[in-house]
Amino acid sequence: MSLTHSESLSLSESDNGGTLTPCPNSPQGPDERIKESSFMDTWDTDGQNPYNWPLRKSAVNAILVCFLGFLSSLVSSIIVPALPNVMQEFGITIDEVGTLTTSLFVLGLGVGPFLFAPLSELYGRMFVYRLTMSAFTVLQIGCALSNSMATLIILRFFSGIFGSAPPSLGQATISDLFSPATRAPWSALYSLGPMLGPCLGPLIASLIVSAKSWRWVFWTSACVSAGGTALLFIVSVETYKPVIQRQVMKQELEKAYGKIGKRAWGFAIVGPDEKGQAAKGLYSKALSRPFRLLTTNPTCVVLGTFLAYVYGMLYLLLTSLPLLYRNGQGRLFSYNFSTISGLCYLGLAIGFIVASTMTAYGSTRLYNHLVKVNGEHRPEYRLLPMTAGMIILPIGLLMYGWSAHQHNFFMVPIIGNAFVAMGIFVTFQSIQVYLVDAFSPYSASAIAAATLLRCCAGCGLPLFGKQMFKALGYGWAATVLALATVPAIPIPLILYKYSRSLRERFPFHG
Known part of the structure; x- marks a missing residue:
C-alpha cells in the first residue's frame, strides 16, 4: 500500500474487522490529510491527473462540455422568433412581458453559478453537470406544456438557473483537462458556445416555427438536452483534481482496510470532533466564495464589469435585428424579410467563428x-x-448602424455585425481565460462572479434596447454604443501592467 497515514490513522485489528480511528495529531482539514498520501508526491506524472490523460479521453469530455454550453446559450434566445405566436395564444399585448421570457432566462444564467460553481468545487464537475442538465431537460418539457404566459416565464427563469452550469463551469473544466500552454484552442472552442448560441437560436427557431407550433421549439430543445444528459452519464468522467485525489484516497483506504476503510472514510477526511462544525464551515465558505470574489477582489470586479458590458452589447444587437430585417416599428427602416429573417443573425455567427479560430492559434503563440x-x-x-x-x-457598431440608417444593401449591416462579433468574442475569451488562470483552483467561482454581472446586463439591456433604437434611429444608437467603448480601449493595457500588483495586494485564499 502506498499510503503514509501512520501519523493520522491507526488501525486495530479484531475478529470482526477492526476499527480505524483518527490520531489526535492529525491535520484539521481534508486537503491537508489528502496531501499526506504518497500518491500526491507523484500526482504530476500519475495517470489519474487529467493533464496526463490520453488526448482522446480529454477531448471527449471537453467536446461534450462545449456542446452543452452551446445548447444552454442557444435556448436562451430560441423563443425570440416564436414570441409573437406565444403572445397571440396567451392574449398578451405588452412587448415587455414577452421580453421577460428571454431576460429572466438570462438572469437565471447569472444566478445559477453562485450555487453550482461552489458545489462543483466540493463534489466535482460531473455531479453538477448531471444534476443540472437532468433538471434542465425536464424544464424544457414544462415549457412546451405551458398553459399561460406566467407559467412559461417562471419555467424559463428556472431553465436559466439549471442551464447555467455548462456556460459557467465549462472554462474551469477546460482548465482541469489541459495545461495553460495547451488549453487556448479548447478554451476558444468552448467560448464559441455562449457567443454563438444566442445568434443561432433565433435562426433555428424560425425554421421550426415556420413548419410547426411554437411548442415544438421546446420539444426540440428537450430532445437535444436529453441526448446530451445521457452522454454525461455514459461517457463523461470527473475532471476536478481535488475531487479525483479524494476519490483515489478513498480507493486506497478501501483496498488496504476493506469495509472498515470504507466506513472510516469520513474519519480519515474529517475526524469525528470536526465533522459537524467543520463541514458546516466548509459549505458556508464554499457557497460564499463567488460573492466574496465579487465584493473583495478588484480585479474580478473590473473584468466582470468589462465582460458585462460587451455581453450586454450582444443582446442589444439581438433586439435590434428583428426591427431592421423583419418588422421595423415607427419610423424605423426595415428590409421586411419574412421566413428568412433569421438569416440576419449569420453575421454575428460568422464573426464569432472567425474570431474563435484566430484566438485559438494567436493566443497560444x-x-x-x-x-x-x-x-x-x-x-x-x-x-x-x-x-x-x-x-x-x-468600428463594427458604426458600420452596422449607419449602413442601416442609409438603407444600404442588406449584407452591409450583416458584415458590420461580423466585426462586432469579433470584438466581443476576443474580449470575452481573454477575460474568461484570465479568470481561470488567475484564480485557480477556484476558477469556477471567479467565473460565476463574472457571469452574474454579464447576465444581469444581458437581462436588463434588452428591456430598453428597442426603445433606444426607436428613439435615436440605427445610426445614432450605434454611435452612442460605439463612443461608450472608446474609453475602454486602453483598459486591457492598464490591467496588463497593474493586474499583477492588484492580485498580490488582494490575494484570494478561497
Missing part, C-alpha cells in the same frame, strides 16, 4: 512567446488580445 521571453507564466498575458477586440468593436 502569444502566450507561449511571452512565457519564453519573461521566463514565467502570468495570467496577464491573456489580456493583451483584448486591445484589438476593443478597437474592432466600435
Whole structure:
C-alpha cells in the first residue's frame, strides 16, 4: 500500500474487522490529510491527473462540455422568433412581458453559478453537470406544456438557473483537462458556445416555427438536452483534481482496510470532533466564495464589469435585428424579410467563428512567446488580445448602424455585425481565460462572479434596447454604443501592467 497515514490513522485489528480511528495529531482539514498520501508526491506524472490523460479521453469530455454550453446559450434566445405566436395564444399585448421570457432566462444564467460553481468545487464537475442538465431537460418539457404566459416565464427563469452550469463551469473544466500552454484552442472552442448560441437560436427557431407550433421549439430543445444528459452519464468522467485525489484516497483506504476503510472514510477526511462544525464551515465558505470574489477582489470586479458590458452589447444587437430585417416599428427602416429573417443573425455567427479560430492559434503563440521571453507564466498575458477586440468593436457598431440608417444593401449591416462579433468574442475569451488562470483552483467561482454581472446586463439591456433604437434611429444608437467603448480601449493595457500588483495586494485564499 502506498499510503503514509501512520501519523493520522491507526488501525486495530479484531475478529470482526477492526476499527480505524483518527490520531489526535492529525491535520484539521481534508486537503491537508489528502496531501499526506504518497500518491500526491507523484500526482504530476500519475495517470489519474487529467493533464496526463490520453488526448482522446480529454477531448471527449471537453467536446461534450462545449456542446452543452452551446445548447444552454442557444435556448436562451430560441423563443425570440416564436414570441409573437406565444403572445397571440396567451392574449398578451405588452412587448415587455414577452421580453421577460428571454431576460429572466438570462438572469437565471447569472444566478445559477453562485450555487453550482461552489458545489462543483466540493463534489466535482460531473455531479453538477448531471444534476443540472437532468433538471434542465425536464424544464424544457414544462415549457412546451405551458398553459399561460406566467407559467412559461417562471419555467424559463428556472431553465436559466439549471442551464447555467455548462456556460459557467465549462472554462474551469477546460482548465482541469489541459495545461495553460495547451488549453487556448479548447478554451476558444468552448467560448464559441455562449457567443454563438444566442445568434443561432433565433435562426433555428424560425425554421421550426415556420413548419410547426411554437411548442415544438421546446420539444426540440428537450430532445437535444436529453441526448446530451445521457452522454454525461455514459461517457463523461470527473475532471476536478481535488475531487479525483479524494476519490483515489478513498480507493486506497478501501483496498488496504476493506469495509472498515470504507466506513472510516469520513474519519480519515474529517475526524469525528470536526465533522459537524467543520463541514458546516466548509459549505458556508464554499457557497460564499463567488460573492466574496465579487465584493473583495478588484480585479474580478473590473473584468466582470468589462465582460458585462460587451455581453450586454450582444443582446442589444439581438433586439435590434428583428426591427431592421423583419418588422421595423415607427419610423424605423426595415428590409421586411419574412421566413428568412433569421438569416440576419449569420453575421454575428460568422464573426464569432472567425474570431474563435484566430484566438485559438494567436493566443497560444502569444502566450507561449511571452512565457519564453519573461521566463514565467502570468495570467496577464491573456489580456493583451483584448486591445484589438476593443478597437474592432466600435468600428463594427458604426458600420452596422449607419449602413442601416442609409438603407444600404442588406449584407452591409450583416458584415458590420461580423466585426462586432469579433470584438466581443476576443474580449470575452481573454477575460474568461484570465479568470481561470488567475484564480485557480477556484476558477469556477471567479467565473460565476463574472457571469452574474454579464447576465444581469444581458437581462436588463434588452428591456430598453428597442426603445433606444426607436428613439435615436440605427445610426445614432450605434454611435452612442460605439463612443461608450472608446474609453475602454486602453483598459486591457492598464490591467496588463497593474493586474499583477492588484492580485498580490488582494490575494484570494478561497
